[in-house]
Amino acid sequence: MDDNINLKVMSYSIRHGKGLDGKASLSRIAEVITKAQPDIVALQGVDRFMPRSGFRDQLKRLAKLLGMHACFSPSVNLIFVQYGNAILSHYPIISKEIQYIGGSKERRSILVVKLQINENVVTIVNTHLGVHMKERIKQNPILWSALEKLEQPTILAGDFNMSMDDPFMKRLSSRWTKVTLQNNLPTMENGMEIDHIFVNMPTELATAKVLPYGASDHYPVIAEIRWQYSKSKAEVGENSSNLL
Template sequence: MVLLRHAKYIGYSFLPLLLLILLCQGVTSSSDIGRQAISAIPASSSTTSPAAFTIMTFNIHHGEGLDGRVNIQRIAELIQNEKADVITLQEVDRYRWRSGYVDQAKELAELLGMDMRFAPSLSYTAGQYGNAILSRYPIEDSNYTLLPGNKETRSLLEVKIKVNSELVRIATTHLGLSKEDRRLQLARISEMVTNYDDPLVVAGDFNMELDAFPFKIDTDQLTNVPLRAGVQSTFVDGKRIDHIFTNRKKVQTSWAIPTIFSDHFPVITLIRLESPVQV
């Protein structure tokens, strides 16, 4: 059984939840990307309020689920079902053999009818691997920066969107596996995103729980959005390593969505734009 092959990574105590997820979500009949005739999935047409938007962060594991299948369509359907306005993605493949030589960010954007930007962290002879941001609001500007570190290269992708008339900055990253790399990368990110007056959200896979951050997050600058009661993990080993930070004061809790479509659970939250953290 495919799930049992992952048991050494997730712990056997976590298998009942995954089996329940499998029964609830089901799997598609084909494991090939782009082999099915799929119709476009329309983007969300309404926000929760004029002064708010929903954002999801999701490490998609190059589209490979715990059942061993690479399938971008079901990830698009999961995102659409949650009606997120902005989605930050990590571990996104672009023209790589293991994922069928598909530009995954572009395919997701087309399925969802969203604007998209991609930032490579690694470039190969054939293909790239990195982060992406999808938005139902037009992306007005974007840039990306390669982050310091001694192991696998990581990056920070930033975009600017307008929610109604308000400019919002969105950033996403996927930090390294070593403690020292994460320390260097967080320090660089902190230099880049602090002191923004515009609404700011920094979301992604930080590869560590909040209490393991190498230095305390300055809550005068950014606030971590907590997970509400229920599913408290974002990774199949039971830890929360995917986070959403914002400089807005009025935020609600985030919630994780159990799935077998990746080894991470997507996290979604509502960001209100009324006031910054500093008061």
């Protein structure tokens, strides 16, 4: 059965909801997401039970506010406080895998989930790489190896802390297609473009834009992606609605 898949995917590094005004507000993050109306959100910089964000489970709160399924990758896991990557989805999450990729200042991770979209399964990858080059030199080969194992169709999103002129990003672009920004804006308040969305399959439509909201020090990137996908019906796993 041939299906036309249309997805709106957001990548958003939220800095635990701390905006450009220095104030933390998770409700502002939820408002930004609501205005954009994405099907899937790849979040980086999410707190769970951290003192700096009022000991709240930010992912659980966002999932409830937005009415979305959710899963989490705790890059930093200290007893009961966590910090890491998350995925929100209007489609059922049928599986998740976490791969840790190290880091000198804080541990980083790759979150890989499979979504059930009608009769099709689509893979979403979310990552947040280190700020310093010496960290990324160690992390990049692990990420590359993980990506090489993935089948089509997969969407890769994240805060890479690298612009597209970085050698690793150029190598990535040789195998994956970057969803190009249409409004040519930075993805961070310092003027850099370091948040990206990629696909590993031919598309009929793949465009992205930056939404310049000040709810974080990063601006969300939202992509519209359409492709033809032909595959037999996949089995949906049990307990697929929430993999926090």
